[in-house]
Amino acid sequence: MDTAPRNDQEARALTSAHVLPLAVFIGFLLLLQVVGAEITWKHPDAPWWRRAPEQWMYPLQSLVVAGLLLRGWKYYDFRWSVKWTVVGILCGAAGIGLWLLPTTLYDRLGLDTDPEGWRAWLGVAARKEGFDPGVFQSPAAWWTAVVLRFFRAAVVVALAEEIFWRGFMMRFLLDWEGDWTRQPFGKPSLLSFVVVTGLFTAIHSGPDRAMAFLYGSLTYLLCIRSKSLGACVAMHATANLLMCLYIVAYGKYGLW
Secondary structure: OOOOOOOOHHHHHHHHHHHHHHHHHHHHHHHHHHHHHHHOOOOOOOOOHHHHHHHHHHHHHHHHHHHHHHHHHHHHOOOOHHHHHHHHHHHHHHHHHHHHHHHHHHHOOOOOOOOHHHHHOOOEEEEEEEEHHHHHOHHHHHHHHHHHHHHHHHHHHHHHHHHHHHHHHHHHHHOOOOHHOOOOOOOOOHHHHHHHHHHHHOOOOHHHHHHHHHHHHHHHHHHHHOOOOHHHHHHHHHHHHHHOOOOOOOOOOOOO
């Protein structure tokens, strides 16, 4: 599929399709901080939407960003292939295995409190406090929250982040004063690796950053070897799906 723009208007639409979904996604996170500070009421008598505003803000965020992704779908060149999709899935499993290793070690070591120093830097922590669907008493509401959270992580986040980081930013950095759309997908560049992997690492919370750097580096290698945006999406979707299953199984809601 050729997504090269034929005119300035199409070039702007192509850029918007790659940038806007993640920009809106981050905008919702910032909005949640503002709204949460105003309406959150941690009290047993508080309605669920005030005790945990993220329980309705995240689904709204997911639906809006999914709509933007669908609107821009014709502008994405995934270059799917069976070989590289399978490789992406395997890389996703390996990458999330590294990501989850520190908190798994916390349990295996039998720790009672989060450690300090280098172990804290690596993310060795309980990771129990976070997006907990247990705020709902109804099984139907609990399952709805979990399914929507899986959808957000394994579909919306996987698409929005890879389309932006690999589909746009890596290419934009190759020719930021010219036309990024003319730059080939997956072209190796030290600048692209440092900036994209660095920013990907920085947007994650402190306990995740060491493993986020390793995960981002692995995604970069997959990108430049496969030349396939689809492979990167498959990797991200697999990693996030496995992480969600791990979170629900072990109650590690701090990973969410």
